[in-house]
Structure formats: structure tokens, C-alpha cells
Amino acid sequence: MKKPTRRTNNGKEEQSQPSYQIFKQGGHGSPKCKVLLLCLALLNVVLLISAIVVGMKCANFKQDSLDVSQLASPHLISELEHLRRNCSDVQLAEEEALGAIQKTEEKHGQLKVQLQQLESNKRDLQTQLESLRTENVALQANISSMEGSCGKCPADWFFHNSSCYFFSIVKSASFQKNWHDSRADCISRGSDLTVIDSPEEQKYLSAKGKSLLNGRPSTWENGFWVGLTDLEKEKKWVWINNVTEVESRYWSPGEPNNHGPDGEDCAVIVYKSTSPWKTRYDAKCQDHKLYWLCETHVQ
Structure with a gap:
């Protein structure tokens, strides 16, 4: 297998070493590796702490939401019951108003019929009055005739x-x-x-x-x-x-x-x-x- 080469500044080719060999040459004991491992460990710790904090925040938020819901529900239920009662009262008032209107219309119709009857009675009485007046004139004429003719x-x-x-x-x-x-x-x-x-x-x-x-x-x-x-x-x-x-x-x-x-x-x-x-x-x-x-x- 041909080893990789690289060209130098003077134009000559040299063989280059693979990167893993370089890492191997440094070993686990090299300072760079230790620092890298430490950083990774710290990053894991930070991520773990962050996850724990976020979990606690979510739990608190859910608990707060549940508490607010539990606190708000009785109030909303009370308001809903109040609205229902008011709606029932309004419906009842509407039914009573419609009943009163119907009774008023019926009474109006009865009064109208009574008025027509009174007008008819008035006309009849006027006719009877005219008839009585005519009869009175006739009676007076008859009296005069009887007194004079004899x-x-x-x-x-x-x-x-x-x-x-x-x-x-x-x-x-x-x-x-x-x-x-x-x-x-x-x-x-x-x-x-x-x-x-x-x-x-x-x-x-x-x-x-x-x-x-x-x-x-x-x-x-x-x-x-x-x-x-x-x-x-x-x-x-x-x-x-x-x-x-x-x-x-x-x-x-x-x-x-x-x-x-x-x-x-x-x-x-x-x-x-x-x-x-x-x-x-x-x-x-x-x-x-x-x-x-x-x-x-x-x-």
C-alpha cells in the first residue's frame, strides 16, 4: 500500500502520517485530551442540571395551572348557575308578559263587543224615543179631537x-x-x-x-x-x-x-x-x- 505523501516548499514529496497515529502518539495522558474530557464531563453536568431545572419548572407550571383551574372552576360554575337562573327568570317574565298581553287583547275584544252593543241599544232607544214622541203627538191630537168633536x-x-x-x-x-x-x-x-x-x-x-x-x-x-x-x-x-x-x-x-x-x-x-x-x-x-x-x- 502506498503511503500518503505531501509536497514541501522546495518541491520535494514527503510521506505524511495518519491523524489517528498522531492521536495515538499523544495518548490518553496528553494534556489536550484531559482538558477535552473534562469539558465534556462539565457539559454533561450542565445539561443534567438544566434538564432537572426545566422539569421542575414544568411541574410547577402544571401545578400552578391546576391550582388556578381548581380555584377558577367554582367561580365559573357559580356564574354559570347565576346566568341560568337569570335566563329562567327572563323566560318566566316573558311568558307572564305574553299572558298579560293575551288577557288584555281578550278584554279589549270584550269591551269592543260591549261598545257595539251599547251603540245598538242607543240607536234602538232613539228610535223608541222618536216613536214615543210621535205617539204623544197623536194622543194629543186624539184628545183634541175627542174634546172638540164630542x-x-x-x-x-x-x-x-x-x-x-x-x-x-x-x-x-x-x-x-x-x-x-x-x-x-x-x-x-x-x-x-x-x-x-x-x-x-x-x-x-x-x-x-x-x-x-x-x-x-x-x-x-x-x-x-x-x-x-x-x-x-x-x-x-x-x-x-x-x-x-x-x-x-x-x-x-x-x-x-x-x-x-x-x-x-x-x-x-x-x-x-x-x-x-x-x-x-x-x-x-x-x-x-x-x-x-x-x-x-x-x-
């Missing part, structure tokens, strides 16, 4: 200011006639259809007619024939006693209108309003069937 008028007739009046509705509330048949009925009773010749008579007959309707609707179909026509000449209204009617305030607005192809030539009074005026309409003498009003004078 045998002067036939039964079912009403006395007023030296005249006796017959409203056909008194005899039959379901029987009506046309104008010509109504006049024939009055004549058969020794009278004729009424002639209204003063505001005072107009007011009396309005009050009496309303009272005799006795709650029936004050409509055109519940009117009364009177002795006024324009049969002889259109738009010239003449009473059956040959007196021409010139007073226009008694006609209802828009009347007389002579409605229809055959026209309307006979007068009827309808008590639609509380006012005694504006009560007259024109109607078809032959076709329309209504109540009628007779009048006879008392000596």
Missing part, C-alpha cells in the same frame, strides 16, 4: 177646526185604492177627498198622518190621496172645490214632474220628513193605489 164626527174620524177627517189606514192598513176609487169611497161616507186650504191645516194633517203610519216607513207608497188634480189642464192644479192651487212650497223638490208617457195628474201627500212642508207628489190617478184622506165639514 159626537160631531163619526167613529174613526178626527175633528179639527170645524172639520172631520178620515184616514183610510185606520180602517185597513193593507187596503189601498186609486184616486178615482178613493174619491168614490169618501163620497159614500158623506164627504169628499180633503182640500187643504191653510198652513195650519197642512201642519195638523202632517202630524196626524205621521202618527197613524205607526212606524211604517214614510215612503211614497204610504202616501194619501187628496182632492187636487191637473186633469182639466196640464200644470194647472185645481182642488175639487174648484179652487186653483197657487202655493208651491208644499210640493216636494222636483215635483210635480208628470213622470211617464201618460203623465201624472193626481196629488198625493207623503210624510217623509219632520217638516210639515214639502209633502206633495204627483202620481198616476188610475194606476197607483194608495191610502186616501176624506174630509167633511161640521155645522
Whole structure:
């Protein structure tokens, strides 16, 4: 085996010795080796001490963490229980509030129904009051008639200011006639259809007619024939006693209108309003069937 060589500064080659031989030459007793071994031993001691210190630190940290956890856990549990109780209280309060709202809504609904009932009762009472007022007027008129007539008028007739009046509705509330048949009925009773010749008579007959309707609707179909026509000449209204009617305030607005192809030539009074005026309409003498009003004078 060829030994390793090295080149010197003068260019000559020399054989070099292996490193292990150099270490061997020094031996274990060389100062360098002893120092090296001492350093290694000290390093091991330092590492051992460091490991022990680190282990103790970790153990202390774990113990401290465990102590903190043990100390914090009861507090956290207490807070959690407190929050749970508060949550339960809030839920209970919410349920109570919802129950109170529901009861309030139910009470509101009941009060609303009661209010509607009271309003309905109020309307009924107002209607009854108006009916009683009308009946009172009728009773007073009857008293006046009885006191004044005292045998002067036939039964079912009403006395007023030296005249006796017959409203056909008194005899039959379901029987009506046309104008010509109504006049024939009055004549058969020794009278004729009424002639209204003063505001005072107009007011009396309005009050009496309303009272005799006795709650029936004050409509055109519940009117009364009177002795006024324009049969002889259109738009010239003449009473059956040959007196021409010139007073226009008694006609209802828009009347007389002579409605229809055959026209309307006979007068009827309808008590639609509380006012005694504006009560007259024109109607078809032959076709329309209504109540009628007779009048006879008392000596």
C-alpha cells in the first residue's frame, strides 16, 4: 500500500502520517485530551442540571395551572348557575308578559263587543224615543179631537177646526185604492177627498198622518190621496172645490214632474220628513193605489 505523501516548499514529496497515529502518539495522558474530557464531563453536568431545572419548572407550571383551574372552576360554575337562573327568570317574565298581553287583547275584544252593543241599544232607544214622541203627538191630537168633536164626527174620524177627517189606514192598513176609487169611497161616507186650504191645516194633517203610519216607513207608497188634480189642464192644479192651487212650497223638490208617457195628474201627500212642508207628489190617478184622506165639514 502506498503511503500518503505531501509536497514541501522546495518541491520535494514527503510521506505524511495518519491523524489517528498522531492521536495515538499523544495518548490518553496528553494534556489536550484531559482538558477535552473534562469539558465534556462539565457539559454533561450542565445539561443534567438544566434538564432537572426545566422539569421542575414544568411541574410547577402544571401545578400552578391546576391550582388556578381548581380555584377558577367554582367561580365559573357559580356564574354559570347565576346566568341560568337569570335566563329562567327572563323566560318566566316573558311568558307572564305574553299572558298579560293575551288577557288584555281578550278584554279589549270584550269591551269592543260591549261598545257595539251599547251603540245598538242607543240607536234602538232613539228610535223608541222618536216613536214615543210621535205617539204623544197623536194622543194629543186624539184628545183634541175627542174634546172638540164630542159626537160631531163619526167613529174613526178626527175633528179639527170645524172639520172631520178620515184616514183610510185606520180602517185597513193593507187596503189601498186609486184616486178615482178613493174619491168614490169618501163620497159614500158623506164627504169628499180633503182640500187643504191653510198652513195650519197642512201642519195638523202632517202630524196626524205621521202618527197613524205607526212606524211604517214614510215612503211614497204610504202616501194619501187628496182632492187636487191637473186633469182639466196640464200644470194647472185645481182642488175639487174648484179652487186653483197657487202655493208651491208644499210640493216636494222636483215635483210635480208628470213622470211617464201618460203623465201624472193626481196629488198625493207623503210624510217623509219632520217638516210639515214639502209633502206633495204627483202620481198616476188610475194606476197607483194608495191610502186616501176624506174630509167633511161640521155645522
